[in-house]
Amino acid sequence: MTEKERAPILIIGAGAMGRLWAGLLSPRVSVRLATRSTTSATLQYTLVHLEGHSERIEIGPSSNAPPGSVLVMTKAPDAESALTAVSSHIPPDVPIILFQNGMGSQQDIAKRFSQRPVFAASTTEGAYIDDGGRVIHAGRGTTWLGPLTTTAHTRLDQTMITLRLSELDIQSDPDIEGRLWQKLAINAGINPFTALIDCPNGEILGHPYFEERIADVCREVAALMQASGRPVEAQSLEAHVRDVARRTAANSSSMRQDVRAGRTTEIDMMNGFVVQASVIHGLDAPVNCELTDAVTHLKQD
Ligand code: PAF
Numbered sequence: 001m002t003e004k005e006r007a008p009i010l011i012i013g014a015g016a017m018g019r020l021w022a023g024l025l026s027p028r029v030s031v032r033l034a035t036r037s038t039t040s041a042t043l044q045y046t047l048v049h050l051e052g053h054s055e056r057i058e059i060g061p062s063s064n065a066p067p068g069s070v071l072v073m074t075k076a077p078d079a080e081s082a083l084t085a086v087s088s089h090i091p092p093d094v095p096i097i098l099f100q101n102g103m104g105s106q107q108d109i110a111k112r113f114s115q116r117p118v119f120a121a122s123t124t125e126g127a128y129i130d131d132g133g134r135v136i137h138a139g140r141g142t143t144w145l146g147p148l149t150t151t152a153h154t155r156l157d158q159t160m161i162t163l164r165l166s167e168l169d170i171q172s173d174p175d176i177e178g179r180l181w182q183k184l185a186i187n188a189g190i191n192p193f194t195a196l197i198d199c200p201n202g203e204i205l206g207h208p209y210f211e212e213r214i215a216d217v218c219r220e221v222a223a224l225m226q227a228s229g230r231p232v233e234a235q236s237l238e239a240h241v242r243d244v245a246r247r248t249a250a251n252s253s254s255m256r257q258d259v260r261a262g263r264t265t266e267i268d269m270m271n272g273f274v275v276q277a278s279v280i281h282g283l284d285a286p287v288n289c290e291l292t293d294a295v296t297h298l299k300q301d
Contacts, residue, residue, distance in 0.1 A: 007068030018073035020127040023047035023057040024166040046134040076100040076269040102269025110148035117152040146176025189241030191255035192291040202249025216287040227281040267295040
């Protein structure tokens with residue numbers, strides 16, 4: 001069987017990440033892209049590779065063939081409904097890989113589709129869509145993959161092979177939830193500040209609004225992680241937040257981009273998740289609550 005004869009990969013979500021993966025996979029395997037409006041649209045766009053060269057990508061209309069894997073690349077608030085909308089066409093043994101930021105949406109989906117092989121992926125790959133609609137592969141990273149359901153364990157090797165058709169760096173992590181917690185702490189400590197101050201990641205450092213709150217944000221996240229069986233020092237979370245903000249100084253965070261584009265943000269799966277999960281553990285998270293309210297209000301302005 002040639003790679004092109006494999007069952008197609010269904011990518012749900014046509015944002016920057018969905019288009020990046022579709023463009024990188026499509027030379028080697030047939031790809032279908034399910035967008036918000038239809039599952040059978042032909043999509044054409046330019047992908048600018050890391051090395052700087054441009055490639056015209058055309059993802060053809062979907063066939064009726066059942067997919068061999070499903071990559072869910074919508075924003076976190078849309079993931080469960082988008083997957084549910086197509087789930088009756090997905091055979092029960094087909095791996096489903098969730099790429100959402102934050103926490104909560106992946107666990108809800110894994111619970112709902114608990115008999116299926118469901119994975120979470122956490123990626124540091126950088127991509128955005130520029131003003132001209134081109135997809136820019138902006139930074140090389142690593143994509144970590146780990147099982148969320150019991151049946152996913154038996155499909156891990158096959159799913160790694162599938163994702164590696166993208167020629168990106170794919171690694172497995174048996175404790176993917178630990179990685180999601182770390183990413184949650186980074187997002188909770190960077191994203192709302194960049195959205196509220198309206199600045200690139202690096203400019204939150206030293207800004208009074210950030211400096212007055214970041215220690216408390218990290219203390220609240222650390223208390224929740226401790227209560228969830230993932231002990232961590234608040235100071236080390238804060239050091240990590242500052243380090244990532246420094247290393248991604250020129251980036252416009254996903255939340256700032258969402259606010260600027262008038263899209264729903266992922267605040268409920270980031271600081272909002274910290275607030276909700278803290279309540280369940282009898283903890284208080286007032287600063288994460290303040291940030292959640294402020295960003296929620298911002299997107300309604
Ligand atoms: O959401 C984002 O934008 C990214 O996860 C991060 C790490 C904050 C960098 O911009």
